[in-house]
Amino acid sequence: MQTLIDLDAAVVFAVPLRDGGTHEGMMLEGPQGWGEFSPPADCPDELLGRWLTAATEVGTVGWPDAVRGRVPVAVRVGALGPERAHAHVRESGCRTATVQVGGAMGEDIDRLAAVRAALGPDGNIRCDAWERWDAESAVSAIRTLDRAAGGLEFVTRPCVDHDELRAVRRRTDVPIAVHAAPEVELRGVADIAILHGGVLGGARRALRVAEISGLPCVVTSGEQTSVGAAVGVALAGALPTLPFACELGAGLVVAADPVAASRSLVPVEGFLPVAPMSPAPQLPAEYTVTDPERIRWWRRRLQNAIAQ
Structure with missing residues (x-):
């Protein structure tokens, strides 16, 4: 997986929610498409690997065959x-x-x-x-x-x-x-x-x-x-x-x-x-996280997910 996706290039993002609050995560690009790594803050470290697998599925092996449109x-x-x-x-x-x-x-x-x-x-x-x-x-x-x-x-x-x-x-x-x-x-x-x-x-x-x-x-x-x-x-x-x-x-x-x-x-x-590929993100500057502490926090989570 790491040879197919440049995890070091993952961008940390934050977008507002309609009901208030903010949703954060990382955007990962693979050869076939983009994925989102955004486990909730209370997700245990031992389960982070599942979120990473979900985020890299479309970029590596693509989606399973659909039976409905x-x-x-x-x-x-x-x-x-x-x-x-x-x-x-x-x-x-x-x-x-x-x-x-x-x-x-x-x-x-x-x-x-x-x-x-x-x-x-x-x-x-x-x-x-x-x-x-x-x-x-x-x-x-x-x-x-x-x-x-x-x-x-x-x-x-x-x-x-x-x-x-x-x-x-x-x-x-x-x-x-x-x-x-x-x-x-x-x-x-x-x-x-x-x-x-x-x-x-x-x-x-x-x-x-x-x-x-x-x-x-x-x-x-x-x-x-x-x-x-x-x-x-x-x-x-x-x-x-x-x-x-x-x-x-x-x-x-x-x-x-x-x-x-x-x-x-x-x-x-x-x-x-049911589209065949994940949509590519277009991250304006206001949605890209620049706070060094938040970026470090998300990169630690990503490394913890890789280690699972």
Whole structure:
């Protein structure tokens, strides 16, 4: 890999997010395309190698063969007020929304009502609780939020503990979705496996995890630019079945996507094309990190990933 990609030439970038905050990472160029190395700050060192494999996959071996030409996209709705949530969903053009919950119940209910109004009765709503509940709280909250949303497609990450997740599944009819990992058995714990290309080590490795899980899958890219989210698009395009809209609209997450406007992953009428290559970054000066301390921090992370 190091002979194919000049890791010393990797550029550290930082772009603003639509919901506030900043997304940082490194852009890596290989013979066949660009990748994004952007593990979250709390990612353990022993898992950094997976993020590096995902970032170098397209530049070295390319994407797996696609079985569909486009993938449906879900828009993420953060902890927004009702008016902003409504506008965000309408502007996205998506027919599915993933709504952040787990805060004040009244605010969650108002947000869900606004999203339902934006989608209409035929749209799909799922909630992401960010592992904020215990089993008892989750069961009560899911029942309330299911009514408020006019029906939930599924709930993501209601609890952190697997025993609690099993208890929640027994006591609610709303399906439960949990992030997949190579070493974690999800059968009996979740109804749906969430696949993230960075977490799982690229599209090909994620495909194997999906097969082993035996569960229906949904794909997410989290907080990434279009360069990083392209891994998720390739994965979603290659899955044998794709029953759910995927959270892959990088252009709906970052406020400044460092790629050409024509290559930004902004869904059109709720879909993204499965492009064969990752878009090349175009990093204006304001998105290139110049702080020596941040550059050193990211280069240490890259070296730690190489060492895994």
